[in-house]
Amino acid sequence: MSADCRLAMDVPSDVGFARVLTAAAEALALRGGFGRRESLRFQLTVEEFFGCLTETVDASQAIRVVLTGKKHLLRAAFDFEAASLSLGGLNVVAAAPACAASEPAGDLGLLLAGKAADRFHIEHRGERRFGLEAEVDKAYPPGAAVQAPAAYPAPFTARAGSDAGQLAYAAALAAAAYPAWHCPGSFQTPGKFADMIEDGQVRCVVATDAAGQPAGLLSWTPCSDRGLYFSGPFVFAPGQDGAAVARVLVEAFLSLVGREKYEIVLSLRATPDAPDGYFESLGELKLCREDACRPQQVLFRHLREDAGLAVWRHPDLEAFLLDAYDRLAMFRNFLNAPSPTSRPRRESLLGANLDRKRDLGELRTLLDGEDLVDNLRRHVAALRQRGLGNIFYYMDLSQEWEAALAGDLTAAGFTPSVVLPHGGRGDLVVWQHVPAA
Amino acid sequence: MSRLLDRVPAYVREFESYVPSRPDPVLMRQYGVTGLHRLNNNENALGPPPLAQEAIAAFDPHRAAIYPPGDAYDLRAALAAKFGKSPDQFLVGNGSCEVISSVVRAFCQPGDAVVTADKTFAVYEWVARFSGVEPVLVPLRDQAIDAGGMLAAVTARTKVVFICNPNNPTGTWWNRQTLETFLAGLAGRAVVVLDEAYREYVTDPDFPDGLEVLTRHPHVLVFRTFSKMYGLAGLRVGYLCGSQEAVDIVRRTHIAYSVNALGQIAATAALADDAGHIAATRGMVAQARSFLRDLFDGLGLEYVAGEGNFLMARTPVSDTLLYRRLMREGVMIRTMTGFRFPNWIRVSLVEEPAMAAFAAALKKVLDKP
Incomplete structure (x- = not known):
């Protein structure tokens, strides 16, 4: 797993310190090899969120700012105390955002921050305490077309994936073989998928055949402190071999996570290749595209006694x-x-x-x-x-x-x-x- | 302002504490049942031997105000007399989990490694992890601990090798030859812990006696417990035996006074009166094993029936789902996903009524879609 680059600062609630943060954000982006556009978006995100928070947080208080650089994204986390928080301007549909003690410049800044980040999350941590996290993704080129192996000789084994080239190849095979609904977005840019694995953001098991070729893939990521969200199993080998690949993928996945802290695994986008008996159905979602709808099973299982x-x-x-x-x-x-x-x-x-x-x-x-x-x-x-x-x-x-x-x-x-x-x-x-x- | 968690070593921060099962009354309320057959913890359904039961009944409540012998003096003397050793070769703990912890503290420091199987009793791995010690996990071979694989996994960083014999949960075991070959190959490069928690259930003469083995291999430590065959799980008494030198080292990291007075008294009494109890327990276990073999054969379910008072079976649905459904029928089994055996369950071998209740409940819940 690659080591994150992390800066933590307790910054006075004073907009005059925004330049310190943007300089740090720029250095972090540069160090992580992010492009100019992502660097500017991250600086804008940091500057404008911080500027808005200085209008909300009492001047005597510090705002704890943690900037983290991973291979595939940059993250700014703000931890602060505020008597009240009104950030309606962050709504994606907001047209005239409002900030606490709103001034026009602050409103516009909040809108910009919300749009510049790829995602953000706000958490009320009790009493007057809030947390705000915003992330900017690295841009990756889309995956090139890949050629699937002509044959997959048995037997199949599965183990945790870590080889970047193999991971990118397996992700591209999955993206080519399965409808978009089943695939994590990172499969469209296989380099990103490999970086997310290296960052520890995503984990996976890769099934290989007797010749060492990728025959299947199953990936997962935490969806909470207690749960893992999985995608797959993606099976490249056909027929009965495919069923065997699905089984070794699921067995390897469950064996790897079975003794970890997680209580459950679940998926809203499991493939129809999930083997019988390993998961429970929580119900169905109705998925629609261009007026045609189909049911999607939501699969789940406990990892320990409930x-x-x-x-x-x-x-x-x-x-x-x-x-x-x-x-x-x-x-x-x-x-x-x-x-x-x-x-x-x-x-x-x-x-x-x-x-x-x-x-x-x-x-x-x-x-x-x-x-x-x-x-x-x-x-x-x-x-x-x-x-x-x-x-x-x-x-x-x-x-x-x-x-x-x-x-x-x-x-x-x-x-x-x-x-x-x-x-x-x-x-x-x-x-x-x-x-x- | 640093958070409390920031002051914690990474290997503790990343470790998740174990959540035990809720007490039976809570479980019964949760699952809406009036009784519960406990087939999850491999307890002895016959209870402790008669003399131990008498000792527990005779325990004067006023003695609860008095500290117990801090080093289990009388119990160690009884163990020494029974097994022909010196009392100083024994160390008694609050269950064998405590002595696992003492051994890791004594021989390992952060950055070291221990070697154990990937599918075995979890506590070796857990103690290593929260001590900053790497647990190197060797896959089972044909459901048994792989002696060659274990040897190959030993490096200069390895300080302890844990071998559960018979292995929990598979019940597979190393015979004398396998163990001797392994120890010869290891050549004293690491301490070897032979965990014999279930050894009293084994009748095969080819099963090695750890207490004899350690006379020839001074780096071998043997763990045993009063929680299984001796039916004293509720009082938490386990012990280790080794060379005086090895035990003296472990004693330095072992907390004195950790075993309560009643546990020490009951365990001492149990040793004095175990022949009939062991025979009766073995009879019950054999009968239950035969019953479950027939049941699983009839249902077409794969199973592993080794030694010990448990049996492991593969289920056609998620083991954790099966657990919840069986709990609604008043039967508690152990799910095996946490042992890295997804879709397997482990069932304790106990008396006929509980086995019959399990069989009826299993058939009923497997009939559900």
Whole structure:
């Protein structure tokens, strides 16, 4: 695994220090071999987020800033205290963003920061404490066309993948053989996939045949402190051999992670090659593209005995959750989370992940606000306008305030689809937006 | 402002603490059952030997206020008398897990390595990891610990080799010849721990007696326990035996007073009265093993039935799903994914009613789609 380059600073909440941060961001990008465009985007992200936070965080307080350079991305993490946080301008649909104590320059900066980063995440860490993370990806060239081997001689073995050339080749084979829905985005740029493996961001097992050729691939990445999200199994060998490859991939995967800290593995994009008996179905998602829809199984398995969990439950979700947990033979302590009677701020903030390859938009509420239902509707409309037919919303049942939003989601046209045990801090409910008939 | 976690060594920070099963009453409430057959921890369903039961019943509650012998003096004397050794060749711990920890602390420092099998009792690997010691894991060969592979994995950094004999969870074991060849090949380059937690279940005369082996190989340490055959798992008593020199080294890193008074008394009594108990337990285990073989043969399930009071079977559905479904029927088994055997379960061999309950529950839950 490559060593990250990491800078940590406690910076006074004073915009005058922004240049220190942009200089550090530039040096980090340069050291990591990032292009000029990514470097500038990262500097802009750091500068504008920091500038906005100085207007929110008391001048006597420091903002802890950690800049991390990995082979495939640059990350800026801000840890700070604030009496209130209103970052509505970060919504992807925001047109006139507002910052705390808003001044026009600050508003524009926040909009720029939100657009310059490839993704960002805000976390309320209790009381007055918040965390904000933003990432800028390295640009990679798309993968070249690859030639699959003519034959795959048995027997097949699988082990953790680490050879960059082999990984890039296997990722390209998978991208060529499977629909985009099943493949991680990095398979389209195999060099990025290999770098993500080296960074430790993604892990994988590669199946090889008797001649040492890649015959299959299965990759995974943490989706929470307790869960791993896997993609695959991608099988290149045909027929019965393919079934054997799928089995050795899954056995190797589970053996590698079975004694780690994770409780579960799951996938919303498992391939039909997943062998019988190794995973449970959590249910189905309905995937649509150009008016044609198909079901996609959500696969899951525990890695150890389920010890139970407490989850927050809104009355609107009670019947759905009772049925889901009963089907899974899974015990949960239910805590009541009624709809909120008041909201902590005027403007809500939604995190949005857009994936054009899969026609997929993923939403979750980062900050609750009075305009949440309208904000959800605006996001849905914007995503549909961009041609994204599959819109999911993720709700973490370990957070009372998140669970309490079930009524808002229903009002905005979402329907609960599946429960992902340990998919977040606690169990996660995937909601799917159903267009009005 | 540094976080508490920033002050922790990386090998501790990256280690996840073990989460044991919930207590039975909690599990019964969670799964909506009124009783639970415990087939998950390889406990002895017959309980402790009669003299140990009497000693426990006779324990004066006032003695709970008195510290126990800090070095298990009487128990070590009883062990020495039974096995023809010096009391100084024994070290008693709070279960054999504690002596694993003492051995790693005594012989290893961060950066060193231990060698063990990839599919064996997990605690060797865990203790190594959270001590900054690399566990080098050797794959099993034909479900047994691979002597050649273990030897090949030993390097100058290797300080301890852990061999679980019979192996948990496969029940496979090294015979005298395999062990002697291995020790000759190792030639004293590392300490060898022979974990014989299940040795009292083995009747084959070709099974090596670690306490005899260590008389010829001074770098061998033997672990045994009162938690399995002797039915004292709830009191947590295990011990190691080795050369006086080796035991003296381990004693330096071993916490005194870690074994409670009742455990020491019960274990001492158990040793004095074990022949009938061992015979009865072996009979029960043999009967249960035969029952499960028939069951799994009938269901067409692959299984590994080695030595020890357990049996491992491959399941047609995820072992963790099977666990939850069996729990709803009041039967608790051990899932094997954590032992790197995905889709296998381990079932303790106990008395007929519990075995029958398991069989009925298994058939019922496997019938579900």
